[in-house]
Amino acid sequence: MIPLLDLKQQYRSIKPEIDAAIANVLENALFVLGREVAAFEEEFAAYCRAPHAIAVNSGTSALHLALLAAGVGPGDEVITVPFTFIATIASIGYCGARPVLVDIDPATFNIDPSRIEAAITPRTKAILPVHLYGQPADMDPILEIARRHNLVVVEDAAQAHGAEYKGRRTGSLGHLACFSFYPGKNLGAYGEGGAVVTANPEFNRTIRMLRDWGAERKYEHLLKGYNYRLEGMQGAILRVKLRYLERWTEARRAHAAQYRSLLRPPVVTPCEMPYARHVYCVYSVRVPHRDDVQARLAAGGIQTAIHYPVPVHLQPAWTDLGYGSGDFPAAEQAAREVLGLPIFAEMTGAQVHAVAEALQ
Numbered sequence: 336m337i338p339l340l341d342l343k344q345q346y347r348s349i350k351p352e353i354d355a356a357i358a359n360v361l362e363n364a365l366f367v368l369g370r371e372v373a374a375f376e377e378e379f380a381a382y383c384r385a386p387h388a389i390a391v392n393s394g395t396s397a398l399h400l401a402l403l404a405a406g407v408g409p410g411d412e413v414i415t416v417p418f419t420f421i422a423t424i425a426s427i428g429y430c431g432a433r434p435v436l437v438d439i440d441p442a443t444f445n446i447d448p449s450r451i452e453a454a455i456t457p458r459t460k461a462i463l464p465v466h467l468y469g470q471p472a473d474m475d476p477i478l479e480i481a482r483r484h485n486l487v488v489v490e491d492a493a494q495a496h497g498a499e500y501k502g503r504r505t506g507s508l509g510h511l512a513c514f515s516f517y518p519g520k521n522l523g524a525y526g527e528g529g530a531v532v533t534a535n536p537e538f539n540r541t542i543r544m545l546r547d548w549g550a551e552r553k554y555e556h557l558l559k560g561y562n563y564r565l566e567g568m569q570g571a572i573l574r575v576k577l578r579y580l581e582r583w584t585e586a587r588r589a590h591a592a593q594y595r596s597l598l599r600p601p602v603v604t605p606c607e608m609p610y611a612r613h614v615y616c617v618y619s620v621r622v623p624h625r626d627d628v629q630a631r632l633a634a635g636g637i638q639t640a641i642h643y644p645v646p647v648h649l650q651p652a653w654t655d656l657g658y659g660s661g662d663f664p665a666a667e668q669a670a671r672e673v674l675g676l677p678i679f680a681e682m683t684g685a686q687v688h689a690v691a692e693a694l695q
């Protein structure tokens with residue numbers, strides 16, 4: 336049996352440090368925000384090479400607050416992609432704004448910058464590129480379009496901790512960036528978690544207030560806020576894991592390189608762009624007859640996953656956006672063909688070999 340990822344094995348590899356960090360939170364009873372979360376915020380901002388990180392209770396909350404801080408509200412439009420996790424789209428909806436979708440570049444699975452300008456209207460407020468699977472979107476043309484049209488760029492970096500674009504880290508590329516610490520992510524909490532990263536002191540201040548009932552001081556509510564605070568326990572756990580993130584990322588990249596050297600057509604391996612440090616949160620190949628291939632791998636004890644089988648514009652909950660089948664051919668084709676292979680730091684070369692051989 337080869338799992339998609341193995342969080343139990345990861346825990347065992349760092350158990351003494353994690354157990355001590357949890358015991359420390361219990362002793363100090365700092366259960367919500369507190370010292371550990373504040374220290375994690377500083378360490379994560381430094382990791383992203385950005386001035387500010389604001390920890391929140393999920394990646395979805397991070398997206399919601401980043402968009403609110405960017406001034407996105409009812410009647411506004413936000414440009415993003417149909418080939419992403421539903422949270423990207425939902426967070427735009429939470430602000431009362433409308434997601435405007437543009438197709439992906441089939442080579443990278445990320446937003447195709449050449450399609451953005453045609454989607455801009457007087458109501459457009461922001462562009463929300465997703466660094467899908469852990470490879471940054473092609474940010475320079477996106478930032479250039481945003482500059483010309485006076486738009487805010489919010490990175491959905493939920494899958495891209497430590498990924499780089501032309502040597503710059505995710506979190507320091509757009510005006511705001513949103514990370515998820517969902518357990519299966521490259522940096523995962525033992526529960527829910529997320530963060531917004533920004534260089535802008537005003538955004539930093541607004542988001543700090545919004546995550547904690549719109550208050551800077553207790554019971555002085557300057558903004559209509561939310562209860563989006565990160566738990567102390569998650570902050571303490573994330574501090575331990577952040578110390579291992581570079582080592583784990585390099586292991587993922589080595590597994591990806593091994594897959595690439597072993598797999599041949601008709602399997603199509605992910606394309607790592609010259610500008611990118613891809614962190615392989617997900618290792619998606621394209622294969623013909625994908626569902627049959629997945630079933631046969633499962634029968635052989637190899638777990639795989641499909642991110643994502645149905646693009647957003649074809650989801651029943653979002654038919655009101657008015658899109659239909661055929662509107663985004665690259666996203667629809669990706670949804671039919673992608674297959675995520677097992678990838679996690681503790682995986683052995685023999686396991687990578689076994690997966691590649693079975694798939695081929």
Ligand SMILES: Cc1ncc(COP(=O)(O)O)c(C=O)c1O
Nearest residue numbers: 393394395420422423493515517
């Ligand atoms: C691309 C993307 N955006 C947003 C999210 C939402 O993050 P969370 O699950 O922490 O709310 C996720 C992860 O689930 C994601 O993969």
